[in-house]
Amino acid sequence: MPVITDLTADFKPFWDKMHAVDPYLKPEEEAPEAEYIAPNEDMVHLVGVMNCIMCGACVSDCTVLEVKDNFLGPAALAKAYRFVADPRDDTETERLENLVEDGGIWDCTRCMQCVEVCPKDVDPMSRIMAMRANSLEKKMNKGYGPRHANAFTSLVKSSGILNETLLILKTKGFFNIIELIKLLPLAIAAQLAGKRPPFLSHSIKNKDKLKNIFKKLEKK
């Protein structure tokens, strides 16, 4: 966050991003005569994220915000999760559709910095990952983030080995010439350093065991 003076930070970007995720319940049904009733276990689960005291420590230390101003950041995304996961809110899909856009949940690099510095154990990164899983379940597959996640899963599922060359090609798209050209300097540097991943990879021996693991996971 921008520093005003020693120990004083400008919180405007923090609040702007907090407002951007519509931090309030959006029920579509008619309001009940008394209070909204929600299952106890759902609310107990949400207490963890409601513990946020808006200190901004996670935002100050987020490694992505250092380089990408439009990233919503850990605090706002944790707040978004608080409503995505609230059974009284009826706009989960609409919220996720906004959150998968540029600057949203797929920009997190899972560096864990926000988890380490949070004084209230809000664990913003896990909330972001939960929304990613939720959006994939809803087949929100547009963009490099979901494509990377799906390619990663399908490569490991098919051979038990992560072929990093194919991972990049599947994520960027085999015919996405402009993006692939941008990667050339990296590929050349890796080649020169003897660190270019192989184009072809073998399969692991116990593929059946792996398939059973995937079957069990997919049933869940």
Ligand code: SF4
């Ligand atoms: S885990 Fe994601 S949100 Fe948290 S600090 Fe790292 S990049 Fe930012």
Ligand code: SF4
């Ligand atoms: S560090 Fe924790 S308590 Fe502070 S703003 Fe971030 S999530 Fe909230």
